[in-house]
Amino acid sequence: MRRAHEARDGSYDGVFWVCVKTTGIFCRPSCSARMPNDENSDYVLAVNEALAGGYRPCKRCRPMEVDGRPPEWIQQLLQHADAHPDTRLTDAELKSAGFDPVRVRRYFKQHHGVTFHAFHRNRRLVSAAKEIVNGTPLLKVGMNLGYESDSGFRDAFYATFGTTPGRFTSSKQVVIDTVSSAVGPLVIGATHRGVCMVEFGDRKALGTEIKYLKKAYGGAVVPGRNEFIDAMVQELADYFEGTRMRFETPLDRSGTPFQQQVWNALLEIPYGQTLSYGQLAERMGKPGAQRAVGRANGANRIGIVIPCHRVVQSDGALRGYGGGLWRKRFLLDHEQRQLRDAHPTSTARLAAN
Numbered sequence: 001m002r003r004a005h006e007a008r009d010g011s012y013d014g015v016f017w018v019c020v021k022t023t024g025i026f027c028r029p030s031c032s033a034r035m036p037n038d039e040n041s042d043y044v045l046a047v048n049e050a051l052a053g054g055y056r057p058c059k060r061c062r063p064m065e066v067d068g069r070p071p072e073w074i075q076q077l078l079q080h081a082d083a084h085p086d087t088r089l090t091d092a093e094l095k096s097a098g099f100d101p102v103r104v105r106r107y108f109k110q111h112h113g114v115t116f117h118a119f120h121r122n123r124r125l126v127s128a129a130k131e132i133v134n135g136t137p138l139l140k141v142g143m144n145l146g147y148e149s150d151s152g153f154r155d156a157f158y159a160t161f162g163t164t165p166g167r168f169t170s171s172k173q174v175v176i177d178t179v180s181s182a183v184g185p186l187v188i189g190a191t192h193r194g195v196c197m198v199e200f201g202d203r204k205a206l207g208t209e210i211k212y213l214k215k216a217y218g219g220a221v222v223p224g225r226n227e228f229i230d231a232m233v234q235e236l237a238d239y240f241e242g243t244r245m246r247f248e249t250p251l252d253r254s255g256t257p258f259q260q261q262v263w264n265a266l267l268e269i270p271y272g273q274t275l276s277y278g279q280l281a282e283r284m285g286k287p288g289a290q291r292a293v294g295r296a297n298g299a300n301r302i303g304i305v306i307p308c309h310r311v312v313q314s315d316g317a318l319r320g321y322g323g324g325l326w327r328k329r330f331l332l333d334h335e336q337r338q339l340r341d342a343h344p345t346s347t348a349r350l351a352a353n
Helices: 002-006 047-052 072-083 091-096 101-112 116-133 138-144 150-161 206-217 227-241 257-267 277-283 290-298 325-342 344-352
Strands: 017-020 025-027 041-044 174-179 186-190 195-200 221-223
Touching: 002 041, 017 047, 041 047, 091 101, 101 116, 116 138, 116 150, 116 221, 138 150, 174 195, 174 206, 174 227, 186 206, 186 227, 195 206, 195 227, 206 221, 257 277, 257 290, 277 290
Parallel strands: 174 221
Antiparallel strands: 017 025, 017 041, 174 186, 186 195
């Protein structure tokens, strides 16, 4: 990591961060700021490690900025993979193409939760699904992807989409993509009706959430994007930049009637403000149901957008948050800071009351 930092190698941006002990800030590896001495540098693999250590984000390289773009070397890798749709890229083939298999594996496990080989296989099958929807004969689709037999293609397709190529319908699939954000990688999922998931990429429960999506929507969960994910990525960027206080991208929520009621109530909590679980239950006309409200709050799969981070304990203390309490504190501080900057007088009056 030190070598990459000394080279200011931007391809490692988002892979690790540099904490500078003498200044108390943390940066991207590519930051143009003066190079600290080795003994004054700490290297961390996640933003929350830097924040937990008391470091502040650098104002020059803005290491917590949302951009939604993978590093250049990853873009080159994906372009190489897309140019060889009929090739199952092995570690040896990756190496011969100029990519370090260990580095590739580490990046995809961190940002996508799967190996590159699984990611590439799913991308190939997603492209096959598009061809099928467009009317390409099934046998030709399988041959284009390098499958030597119809049965081999059918088995691989079924393992990914839960149905055979002949019965596939694109309206049931959930596409997911991972983007960077001020609170670490976000996994965004969407159906043909709207966004159905905004989750933190390092959550241990992410695999369970993805299995739930497959069951709830009756189709496969595959890597990709659609217009709803594109819109949500932009809105999240605006939110973290402080220019957006309300999300407008359509949502496709799956939950029980009570959960839906709780999530509707969450959407009514104003930006930058908080309610206790008991207050939220009272607003819903269900006084005393704070435990049930808390469970429904925890079942929210569209984080940040449906603002479950705005619910706290009755004494104002923070309580369990799926993304970690540091993220909950960060989101609340971010919103309250934006309100202070936009309306300093009214915010001071609100705090005094």
